[in-house]
Amino acid sequence: MTTTTDLVSYEDALASYDPVMGLEVHVELGTKTKMFCGCSTTLGAEPNAQTCPVCLGMPGALPVVNATGVESAIRIGLALNCEIAEWCRFARKNYFYPDMPKNFQTSQYDEPIAFDGYLDVQLEDGETFRVQIERAHMEEDTGKSTHVGGATGRIHGASHSLLDYNRAGIPLIEIVTKPIVGAGERAPEVARAYVRELREVIRALGVSDARMEMGQMRCDVNLSLMPKGSDTFGTRSETKNVNSLRSVERAARFEIQRHAAVLGAGGTIVQETRHFHEDTGSTTSGRVKEEAEDYRYFPEPDLVPVAPSREWVEQIRAALPELPLVRRTRLLADWGISATDMQAILNAGALDPIVATIGAGADAASARKWWMGELARQANESGTALDELAITPEQVARVAGLVSSGELNDKLARQVIEGVLAGEGGPDEVVEKRGLKVVSDEGALTAAVDEAIAGNPGIADKIRGGKVAAAGALVGAVMKATRGQADAARVKELILQQLGVSEG
Amino acid sequence: MTDSTIIKLTAAETAARIASGELTAVEVTEAHLARIEAVDEKVHAFLHVDREGALAQARAVDEKRARGEELGPLAGVPLALKDIFTTAGVPTTVGSKLLEGWIPPYDATLTKRLKDADVVILGKTNMDEFAMGSSTENSAYGPTGNPWDLTRIPGGSGGGSSAAIASYQAPLAIGTDTGGSIRQPAAVTGTVGVKPTYGAVSRYGMVAFSSSLDQGGPCARTVLDAALLHEVIAGHDPMDSTSIDAPVPAVVEAARNGSVQGMRVGVVKQFRGEGYQAGVIQRFDESVELLGELGAEIVELDCPSFDLALSAYYLIAPSECSSNLARFDGLRYGLRVGDDGTRSAEDVTALTREEGFGAEVKRRIMLGTYALSSGYYDAYYGSAQKVRTLIKQDFDRAFEQVDVIVSPTTPTTAFAIGERADDPMAMYLADLCTIPTNLAGNAAMSLPCGLAPEDNLPVGLQIIAPVMQDDRLYKVGAAVEAAFVEKWGHPLLEEAPSL
Amino acid sequence: MPGITREEVAHLARLARLELKPEELDHFAGQLDDIIGAVARVSEVADQDVPPTSHPLPLTNVMRADEVRPSLTPEQALSGAPAQEQQRFKVPQILGEE
Numbered sequence A: 001m002t003t004t005t006d007l008v009s010y011e012d013a014l015a016s017y018d019p020v021m022g023l024e025v026h027v028e029l030g031t032k033t034k035m036f037c038g039c040s041t042t043l044g045a046e047p048n049a050q051t052c053p054v055c056l057g058m059p060g061a062l063p064v065v066n067a068t069g070v071e072s073a074i075r076i077g078l079a080l081n082c083e084i085a086e087w088c089r090f091a092r093k094n095y096f097y098p099d100m101p102k103n104f105q106t107s108q109y110d111e112p113i114a115f116d117g118y119l120d121v122q123l124e125d126g127e128t129f130r131v132q133i134e135r136a137h138m139e140e141d142t143g144k145s146t147h148v149g150g151a152t153g154r155i156h157g158a159s160h161s162l163l164d165y166n167r168a169g170i171p172l173i174e175i176v177t178k179p180i181v182g183a184g185e186r187a188p189e190v191a192r193a194y195v196r197e198l199r200e201v202i203r204a205l206g207v208s209d210a211r212m213e214m215g216q217m218r219c220d221v222n223l224s225l226m227p228k229g230s231d232t233f234g235t236r237s238e239t240k241n242v243n244s245l246r247s248v249e250r251a252a253r254f255e256i257q258r259h260a261a262v263l264g265a266g267g268t269i270v271q272e273t274r275h276f277h278e279d280t281g282s283t284t285s286g287r288v289k290e291e292a293e294d295y296r297y298f299p300e301p302d303l304v305p306v307a308p309s310r311e312w313v314e315q316i317r318a319a320l321p322e323l324p325l326v327r328r329t330r331l332l333a334d335w336g337i338s339a340t341d342m343q344a345i346l347n348a349g350a351l352d353p354i355v356a357t358i359g360a361g362a363d364a365a366s367a368r369k370w371w372m373g374e375l376a377r378q379a380n381e382s383g384t385a386l387d388e389l390a391i392t393p394e395q396v397a398r399v400a401g402l403v404s405s406g407e408l409n410d411k412l413a414r415q416v417i418e419g420v421l422a423g424e425g426g427p428d429e430v431v432e433k434r435g436l437k438v439v440s441d442e443g444a445l446t447a448a449v450d451e452a453i454a455g456n457p458g459i460a461d462k463i464r465g466g467k468v469a470a471a472g473a474l475v476g477a478v479m480k481a482t483r484g485q486a487d488a489a490r491v492k493e494l495i496l497q498q499l500g501v502s503e504g
Numbered sequence B: 001m002t003d004s005t006i007i008k009l010t011a012a013e014t015a016a017r018i019a020s021g022e023l024t025a026v027e028v029t030e031a032h033l034a035r036i037e038a039v040d041e042k043v044h045a046f047l048h049v050d051r052e053g054a055l056a057q058a059r060a061v062d063e064k065r066a067r068g069e070e071l072g073p074l075a076g077v078p079l080a081l082k083d084i085f086t087t088a089g090v091p092t093t094v095g096s097k098l099l100e101g102w103i104p105p106y107d108a109t110l111t112k113r114l115k116d117a118d119v120v121i122l123g124k125t126n127m128d129e130f131a132m133g134s135s136t137e138n139s140a141y142g143p144t145g146n147p148w149d150l151t152r153i154p155g156g157s158g159g160g161s162s163a164a165i166a167s168y169q170a171p172l173a174i175g176t177d178t179g180g181s182i183r184q185p186a187a188v189t190g191t192v193g194v195k196p197t198y199g200a201v202s203r204y205g206m207v208a209f210s211s212s213l214d215q216g217g218p219c220a221r222t223v224l225d226a227a228l229l230h231e232v233i234a235g236h237d238p239m240d241s242t243s244i245d246a247p248v249p250a251v252v253e254a255a256r257n258g259s260v261q262g263m264r265v266g267v268v269k270q271f272r273g274e275g276y277q278a279g280v281i282q283r284f285d286e287s288v289e290l291l292g293e294l295g296a297e298i299v300e301l302d303c304p305s306f307d308l309a310l311s312a313y314y315l316i317a318p319s320e321c322s323s324n325l326a327r328f329d330g331l332r333y334g335l336r337v338g339d340d341g342t343r344s345a346e347d348v349t350a351l352t353r354e355e356g357f358g359a360e361v362k363r364r365i366m367l368g369t370y371a372l373s374s375g376y377y378d379a380y381y382g383s384a385q386k387v388r389t390l391i392k393q394d395f396d397r398a399f400e401q402v403d404v405i406v407s408p409t410t411p412t413t414a415f416a417i418g419e420r421a422d423d424p425m426a427m428y429l430a431d432l433c434t435i436p437t438n439l440a441g442n443a444a445m446s447l448p449c450g451l452a453p454e455d456n457l458p459v460g461l462q463i464i465a466p467v468m469q470d471d472r473l474y475k476v477g478a479a480v481e482a483a484f485v486e487k488w489g490h491p492l493l494e495e496a497p498s499l
Numbered sequence C: 001m002p003g004i005t006r007e008e009v010a011h012l013a014r015l016a017r018l019e020l021k022p023e024e025l026d027h028f029a030g031q032l033d034d035i036i037g038a039v040a041r042v043s044e045v046a047d048q049d050v051p052p053t054s055h056p057l058p059l060t061n062v063m064r065a066d067e068v069r070p071s072l073t074p075e076q077a078l079s080g081a082p083a084q085e086q087q088r089f090k091v092p093q094i095l096g097e098e
């Protein structure tokens, strides 16, 4: 990692070249059991406690396909507008690696279960870009190795490694795009938007939590450049295991600049795997293999072909949930908001909570207001995700309801939310315990108004003289006297009424 | 009853005597353990004898009977298990140095079925390493002798199993048949061996050689005994995706009602000619004549693609084995060589495999790696799979005309140990007649049809039935067996020299 | 029939993770050549319009329900391991991709 890489500026790179990208995303399915055996997939088990002869690759053990794994693959395929194979097989991908117990990966080769689809993705400004999908196929995950003796658990310099096969055999769906061309300078943004959209789709389908930080979704970024005006693809680099949305964008951007520098200096790009480094935002070359991989794929003889009946496929299609882009388009129209506002909601991860809050009875505007305002602020302050805040959409809807019925004003509502988040109970309980009720008794309010007028004769005179704006000071005094529990608008009305002044 | 009488009983007779109380399972087991003690030093059929386990199983059978519980048809009958099936707590080596000392943590489905049927497992039998071979000379633990002539091979890969029953060390044994490894040993030892239809017997826990060809099956001294064992081990297993989910054909009933009356029996012209020993052809022709006398109609068949079967087999089996055996890397179980703290996992794996695998296994791994590698796949593996289709089509056409096909099981009788060791191509010819059924998946049996006049060694008659018609083997086999025993005046094995 | 060279054998041995001895390379080069020469006849059917058979029986869609079955205990899983540490399989250093 000591080699420095010369870069050219992003603008210069794009002035001379068009980027071509290919994105390969692996998604770990959230099935209860592994792809080919009945071992549990629960996270956090002790090492090698979720293994059996099958997923340890013991002599004599045989795989049996997880039906839910196949169904999930079909769901993903359909959601990505793919065709679903009428007949396909698993294949063995043969190569030796210690975290792969059989020393072949059971995968699919030339007969993927889903192929020829597309996914429309939305860029920050609301523009839509269609990414063509080559295929989505089923395979299995590897075990996990820990490297001992080297610096910070790296392979390099380790004296030995320790293997835990709990993850070995967990179902993976690999989704491969066709070459993405024509994105130009927006290529890195397209990459990020694609992975995000894919993640939303996977989550909407309920087939995986697709949490990149947990390794449940991993992206390989393949990138090459072709000189402007040419339509011949250049040699690509393959940046492996890029594990956040931001990194996907940065990796693509970095590779564009690196390729441009190499090509610009008259060099050639080596087809190789590269590693992305979060800290520097750069990539480095992987180990150069002395010879090309030859995976010697052949049909898996221990598994019989998968031939999903058209009836089954149509049943699955009919049961697909509304997909994220369709849903967003519908909500955008329903709510009458701008694409930018919607993007902000998405970026904040507020869409699902808002929809749930509306489902619990709140009106759309106040649901958006609370989640994008006070709750977003609280989440930001405490460094948690919106959907991890200790308040439910039902509770937010209740707060909104109390405000619209006039029982709370915004200021009190914020205190209620604070109470709920602090674990003091539900909204009604917090209102009760903290005594947070708007004073709506006209008699009590009038008395407080009279008191404020009497206590501030100078201000009262100014108002009588036509300076309506000065009423704010009296409103403040009333609010203070009622400990904030008065409806400020009503207080202002009463003050003006008592002083015989009309607002208009 | 004396030990020497007990060990000569058939499995059916033994089970009947245990059920009636005439013999106890412990007596039977002890008689066989004593026989093993007496002769196996010479024969070397067993790699591991599980004396304690066998006696415990036998005691359990006797207790069951004492409690008045009903016993299964093979309860208390001893069996020799090919060392390719995993046995929880009992070593499983697959004839390889690489798995020396490995004690599996799980039972193969077949092992479980045997135990559930109260069959007494005496131990694990010798075999060609990873079932690759036709002579049992490729075992890392030394060869097995043929009880008819200890200087000759007992066939392979399941030579240990066939030698064990031919030398009365067990009335029953289990073999596996990828290209003939049950039938060819049966033929050269004068015993009965059956390769059931692919998918009839679970492969779960049977260490894979070539997944699309491997099939476990029964070895016995009589057709009825083989049928009784067939019924115990066959049947659907949800742990094996290639297992047939359908009722097991009524093989025992067929074996009890042997007949060829009115059946059409096919003789394939490709199964004779160059490379066939004269005495083998002579006994085969006599068998065909006998079938005619017994009421069968003989039909001449042409199956041209059979000429390509051996070639297809020697591409498919090595290809699948090159992948199946990749897991033996010295990291999770078995042998590890060269881990001196400086070498990488990659190097240790390569050294382990180099040291742990024998020459034949390495040869096939290399051959398979070649056949699957990019640039060669279509010409070799791909073409071999097409040949497979053609062979299936030949069988389909043949079975439109006949009920079963017969052939010699092997082109020659048992050859001498060492004779073909350095000539893989000559060795491969031993499976010339057995391979087509492995490629097509259908069922076949070998049973004795006499001794070759030139060397006085057993000749096997192969009967081939369509997929899932395994009962036909037993119906025809029982009829032929009865006719021969009547003709000879005794079972063929009686003519074997005593050890 | 193109002969299989020693270099090709060495390449195959690397793919198959076999540390063949020099004399084995020569020996196998000759034998593989003989065997391939003998079995290459199958390519006579390469151009024929015949579907390949990968599985002897025409089964499809054999699947199991997504239900958890008991795993081995870690002790059983590791019982045959040549070396272990911290309830994990201990293996020599891996030549990785860094």
Ligand SMILES: [Mg+2]
Residues within 6 Å of the ligand: A107, A139, A174
């Ligand atoms: Mg993959």
Ligand SMILES: [Zn+2]
Residues within 6 Å of the ligand: A034, A037, A038, A039, A050, A051, A052, A053, A054, A055, A056, A169
């Ligand atoms: Zn498992």
